[in-house]
Amino acid sequence: MPNDIVTYKNSGHFIPLIVDYLDQKSNLKPLYNRFPTLENFNPKASGQIEEKGRNFPIENRKILADSLTKQYSNFDVSEITSNNIALLKQNNTFTITTGHQLNLFTGPLYFIYKIITVINLTKELKKAYPEYNFVPIYWMATEDHDFEEINHFHFKGKKIEWKKESNGPVGRLNTDGLEEVFEQFSKELGPGNNANYLRELFKKSYLEHDNLADATRYLANEFFKNEGLVIVDGDDLELKKLFIPYVKEELINQTSFKKVNETLSTIKEYNIQVNPREINLFYIQDNLRERIIFENGNYKINNTSLVFSESEIITELEKNPKNFSPNVILRPLYQEVILPNLCYIGGGGEIAYWLELKSMFEVNNISFPILLVRNSVVLTTEKQNSKLDKLEVNWNELFQSKNIIIEKKTKEFSQFNIDFSEQKEILEKQFRLLNEIATKTDKSFFGAVKAQEIKQIKGLNNLEKRLLKAEKKIHSEKINRILLIKNELFPNDILQERVMNFSEFYDKIDTYNSLFDKLLHNLEPLKQHFTIVMV
Structure with a gap:
């Protein structure tokens, strides 16, 4: 079994901003509070625990x-989750949090990996620090609106899709139409105990709950209730009341726009994940989620006839705080309030936009959390590992593009040295x-020498390419076997965790537990x- 380590830095799947963050480059240190090490949580060393x-x-x-x-009032709450909720009232209890969209049937695998990273960090x-309590949190993105991103999952190469119109916050979306999705998924599953388990799980999650937020809570709770996971829905009246002062600040002073843009001006060399708006809030109702726009002294709700004066919108905020929803810039602040x-644990893209926000947290006097890139995983089988061993392929090679793999392994399998660097060096000498001779004689001879040099080097390059092409044909069977496994583990050259659903592995294991x-x-x-995990 290949046992080499593939670092995030060398994997080729992380943007430069995250690679530099993981390397703790000095230019990025002003953008975060503390780097994610066990020591940086230490309350006795003025760490994150003490500050928060x-x-x-x-x-x-x-x-x-x-x-x-x-x-949780209508859900089966485990004793450990119930205890964790109660512990939150105590001053020595803290949370570790990840957030994710309400993807149908969890969506891609990394939804699972995010939550397990959270759970395992609380255990560490x-x-x-045994004198403190640490509660794992999954923050449901119930106020999101990108329905096309969450209305499907992939199973055995097929897209299982929920076709429905959605205009408001997805958490409030009713589950009508999921009976057809269940029927489609059920047919694809086939027979067996694990298949029946998945059918029952889907049915109880989505056909026995009225809205997508409750369905997602049920599903995540079923998976992780024995680990004490606590699931938070931010679309909550009492929680929104706590955020009123920060919404008011945003409406009147547009603080986040100013502070985040200041930060962006210092990291121009990177691709920016998220740009702030003048007001980073939505106005929401069951079937409405539209931007709040400040224009000509009034607050307009985009694509509607709703218009508020400053005093009117502050009155609306105080009376109906649930109608105000933070966008991607302000949601982290709401969470930390x-x-x-x-x-906070997230993927590379998430951590990249969190790195834009520290100055905005500071002006609001809210502690900025430690930022941790979630665990990334490749699930593989014993059969796949055995084949990789026989083909002498390691994991770092498997993470390379197909073209690089083909060329590298062809050169390794060949009995010839396909690299003509030595011959080129002799020729150049x-x-x-x-x-040297040409510089001392007629210019026409110097030109002839130069032309011949170019011709000879080009000829060697062509011979090198032709030999490589010939060797590719000879070793095509072994190369194709490598590429077949590559495509099984990296569908269409994309990380497995970003495409495949956990249900894909139902016939490879005894139980989902x-x-x-x-x-x-x-x-x-x-x-x-x-992390390479064999299933």
């Missing part, structure tokens, strides 16, 4: 716990001597490399 504990109001804890109790912190949170147990056992949150 000092800055988080005790009254917010009770409101949070009471709101979560209500959110508890061992290191209502949670005693120490660390000979022409250096001829050039065994898949999740393996992930819980193998994922190490603070390690910056891909």
Whole structure:
């Protein structure tokens, strides 16, 4: 079994901003509070625990716990999750958080990996700092509106899709139409105990709940209730009340626009993930989610006839805070206002936009969390690993593009040295001597020497390419076997975790608990490399 380590940096799947963040480059240090190490949480060394504990109001804890109790009122809550909710009222309890969209049937695998990274970090912190409690949080993106991003999942190469119109926050979307999705998925599953388990899980999640938020809570709770996962829906009246002062600041002073743009001016060499708007808020109702725009002294709700004066919109905020929703720039601030949170765990793209926000947190006097890139995983089978061993392919090679793999392995398999660098060097040495002679004689001879040098080097390059092409044909069978496995593990050259759904592996394992147990056992949150897990 290939056992080399593929670091995030060398994988080729992370943007330069994240690579430099993981390398702790000095130019990025002003953009984050503390780097994710176990030591940086240490309360005795003025770490993240001490800072957040000092800055988080005790009254917010009770409101949070009471709101979560209500959110879980119609769900089967495990004892450990119930205890975690109660623990949030105590000053020595903190959260580790990830957020994710309400993807149908969890969507791509990395949804699972994010939550397991959170769970495993809480366990590591508890061992290191036993006098504190650490609660794993999944923040549901119930106020999002990108329905096309979440209305499907892939299973055995087919797109299982929920076709429906959606105009408002997706969490409030009713589950009508999912019966057809269930029928399609059920046919693809085939027979067997695991297939029946998946049918029942889908049915209970989506056909027995009225809206997408409740369906997603049920599903995530079923997977992780025994790990004490607490699921938060930010589309909550009491939690929104805590955020009123920050919404008011945004409406009147457009603070986030100013502060984030200041930060963006310092990192122009990177591709920017998210640009702030003048007002980073939406106005939402069940079937409405539109930007709030400040224009000619009034606040307009985009694509509607709704218009508010300043006093009117502040009155509306105070009476109906649930109608105001933060966008991608302000949502992190909302999260950190209502949670005693120490660390946010996300993918590379998420961490990249969090790195734009620290100055905005500072002006609002809210502690900026530690930012941790989630675990990334490749699930593989014993059969695939055996084939890779026989073909002498390691994981770092498998992460390369197909063209690089073909050329590299062809050269390795060939009995000849396909690299003509040595011959080119000899040729260049000979022409250096001829050039010395040419400089001492007629210019026409110098030109003839130069032309011949170019011709000879070009000829060697062509011979090298022709030999490589010939050797590719000879070793095509072995190369194609490598590429077949490559495509199984990296569909269309995309990371498996960004395409495949957990249900794809239902026929490769005894029970779903065994898949999740393996992930819980193998994922190490603070390690910056891909985890290879055999299923």
